[in-house]
Amino acid sequence: MTVGRGRTLLLLALLVALASLPLWAPRFWIYIGTQALIFAIFAMSLDLLLGYAGLASFGHAAFYGVGAYACGLLALRHVDALIPLLLIGALASAAVAVPIGALSLRATGIYFLMLTLAFAQILWGLAVNWTSLTRGTDGLIGVPRPALPGAGALGFTLNERGPFFILCLAVAVLVFLLLEALTRSPFGRTLEGIRENERRMRALGFPTFRYRLAVFVVGGAIAGLAGSLAAMSNGFATPDLLYWTVSGLVLVAVVVGGSRSLVGPVLGAFLVLIAQLGLSTFVDRWELVLGALFIAFVLFLPRGLVGLVRRA
Amino acid sequence: MDLSIRGLTVRFGAVAALSGVDLEVPAGGRRALIGPNGAGKTTLFDVIAGEQRPAAGTVALGGRDATALPPWQRARLGLGRTFQRSTLFAQLTVAENLALAVRARCRAGWRFWPVRDRELEREVADRLETAHLSGAARRRAGSLGHGEQRRLEIELALAAGPTALLLDEPMAGLSGAERTSAVERLRALPREVTLVIVEHDLDAVFALAERISVLDHGVKIADGTPAEVRADPRVQEVYLGTA
Amino acid sequence: MDVLNLAHGSFYMIGAYTAYSVVLATHSFWLALLIAPLLLALVGGLLELVFFRRLYRHGHLAQVLLTFGFTLVFVDLIRSGYGPTTRSIAPPPSLGGAVHFLGATFSSYSLFVLGVAVVVGALLLAAWRRLRVGAVLRAGVADKEMAGLLGIDLARVFTLTFAFGAGLAGLAGVIAAPEFAIFPAMDASVLILALVVVVLGGLGSIEGAIVGAAVIGLGYVIGTTLFPQVALVLIFGLMAAVLVVRPTGLFGRR
């Protein structure tokens, strides 16, 4: 009970601190904050798979990248409406997740991990080589941000950093609440049951494959939503977004933060992103520092950042 | 629900784990399956439950051919099972373990929103009571003692509301008192539930079973009432050890 | 050993750089071939003793995080030690030329690499099948308690195996050094390829790794000839196809 209340308080404090960011933080930090929020959405979507359904995907960047490309392509074709642009990323990624999931979920453990990696790398190859659609290694650049209906009357647009940050925060909160509900729903409990003991779940009468596929698609869709936001935020979609290092980084974010908690991946995403962008712009030997940080985490905080809170 | 197994053959590489096994259990029947270790009892359960594909033979559940059905569909036809080694949801609470099984019966897994289901909570509470696990409701299943785990194992299978139940050594590792209470629990089941039980504890077998089938080296060597089986010379030879 | 080690590519990279240093200092490729595997075995053994040992219980994700950290550390150390410049070493003089054979041209060094691969593969396979150490490892991975009961000092076996694996990666790095360029990002591409090979072959199976390597190698060459742009993608496609049909790889059990 007290843990639950502590968590809610922590979350509210985090939310208030974040929401006020545009009021006091330097512009650059609002940018970093925006990137971190998008990355946090991405990380939460992976935690749904990893933490709740026990699916260690090493190709989650595929859905992030597909979402970014879908949103970018649509925006460059003069679609100027926020909701469709956000949804297209989620829908495109969900559509891609269906066949990938159907094939990958036949395997388990490291084999599943490698299959998802393989499919992500195939999509990466597609992004690099299907130049007529994706413009190859140059990527889609100059992706415009959509107008927000009614915002003009209030005197701001999403092209300003503050409002865009708040948009990302709103989407992140929405995703958080959605996943929070999902994981506590009968569906979420069923997933946990499958994670714990799939054979038993089958014996009880659950079509476990369908459940795993469903959650894989939902996870993919949310990663695609994050991808949509990333395309809008950065103004580009490049093959790098689908590369396996991005899958690795988001996996690291989830583990560093602590999986199976939703809060953990958010904290992990902030830590990893700030460490990566922040360290690389301020410290020369940033890779060394980041690497040492990860090693220290494994050794001293095996349950991630939330492990600290949970123990307290 | 009646079970009708015909000509089941299962091979692991060159070894035949089961060869041409027939098994007929009428609805409401109480059947025990005995035989020495490695006789193929658990393999037979796996085939009936759909975990293992047979090389030949058919499985019919309630008169319906289920040979090609996946495990979860067989479960939905009314087949339940327990496992030789407890396979619980170790990280979940005892109550949540049972809730999963109840939801399986109600097919309530596809609800994406947290809902308070009082009926479900009441049933879970009742079942905890029945299994003498009320005090452990909020503990993780993995942290239970062996006896408690076995009780939960059986209750989990029952909560899914089976009309036919495969019990794989439910008494294994239990103390005398625990055995008695487990037998009581199974005897208290409604008459229409079919029971097939694999068990080494012959007291329990005779207390529960109306008929006994004997497996040895993947072949069914006897089938009949306890008295008939006891009298069967082949059973005495391979099973009771009188060479 | 059931360890997911992303830093294995780093061992390969360090092997190649060691070869570079040794060749620069002594002009002897053969000396490098001796020193680098030993050095890497030492490094691997130390890492196992200090870090991995504590993590077997924590599962693959902790290993991913730990070894991902190591790849970052190693690449930065290499870069600060050698600079980001691309380096290369020449094949030993006796293997510098080309061989004409069946109407095609092969570089002698490539044939040498092939030879080494066959020998190492055969030795490994023999050791795995015939010697006690293979049986011990298989038992250790399958059931740690049982192996412990049999009186096997699993901890020591694991350390030695890890060191041996690292040494082999170092050997691969030395062998690769004259064939490819030496640069600080060389660990990543080889790591992914190695993972693909091992998984395609089936984990915990030396036969699988050998067959997997042959399949991937052939697939890559055929792929490069037919569709040069997407050869790497084809390899992943190949692996995906195999795993979809056989979810535990070609030789995988369970």
Place this chain on the structure above:
Amino acid sequence: MADQLERYLKSKLSDGVDRRDFLKLGLTATGMAAVAACGGNPTSGSSGSSGPTGPEFKVGAVLPESGVYAELGKSITNGMQMYFDSVANQAGNRKITMVSADEQTALASAVAATKKVVEQDSVDMVAGYVSSPNAAGNRDYLDGQKMPTLIANAGVNSLSRAAKSPFIYRTSFSNWQPSHPMGTYVAEKLGKKKIQLVYAKYGAGLESVAAFKETFTAAGGTIVGPDVATPFPNNGDQTPFVQAINTGEIDGIYCFMSGTDAVSFLKKAAELGTLKKVDLVSGSGFFVEQDVLAAITDAAPLGALTGLHWALTLDTKENQDFVSKYSKKFAGRQADVFAVQGFDTARVIVDALNAVKGKTDDKLNFMKAISHVAFQSPRGDFKFDPNTNNVVQTIYIRKVVHNSKLGWTNQVIDHYPGVADPGK
């Protein structure tokens, strides 16, 4: 004593002391000068003691410090540092400071680095970008911020064409430039008419071979297919690509590859003896630039002809001066084309700052001053093209030779002056 102090000051300045340190030193220097004056031996023209009084001028250097392009980033940084040091890090009465941020490889990192120097460090201008997608991907932001920018490497043609910006000038090259004269040279001067194209398939490779093809076919040459296009970057075996060179039917190859790819390709080609079987090995100069030659040594393609806007051996006073000073300053490191680009980038900044007397608030005026900068660079005549905001420069035809002093290097054998990108 004053001499010693002056030397100390200069060395301190070149190390880039921060302002507080500098003030402290300045004060001490004044005191010392007074003491020296009493001694009756006044030093004259001590540049150290009369530092700039205007506000600091910050240059945001967005260059790769990690990843595959780190080497190029290092050379460019060195070149810039070297020129800034040569003018005691000041121009137009302003002290020049470099603020660096790691471009890395991926666009996302380059964007973050750019925003960091612009917003967090409030730089007065940005210089850098090794990779073309990174330069192109930051173009809209820099243009929108009206941020004076010098591209110090990225060669993507569009930055001199459709995507050019009044705030972005390029001191390096457009991909079109080094390859374009080579087509004419190969077809007309050498009379080689059948050429196969070999390239790493990405922006720079495609744009380079396209420029070659343009002049080559116009001069009557024929491209013999199929092209050998390698993936980029190609970390795998290069054998299949080397063997795809159709040695029987061609007079030669034209190749665009650089860095690690070029190293592994040339090594494999040397082992298999493929390049010995064609009359002409030609390409963009990056294919056999010093970094590549140094890495492959004995596998270097002797006699290969390539076009580039510079050569280590270029026999001009400016270049020889630059090459020897560079090597002295950076512990024996050899100068390369990227260092020259960095050096010239810094010079453009200094000359423009001097021209506006340090007044950079009027950005358009400052950009105008940049556009007027022209000088004798180590690479020869340097000026900007008002149509493209790109450098106009001489392209040298160079031949790979083994030089007793320098080892493997490129000898200039011909040149095309005043090559300007055709953008409008």
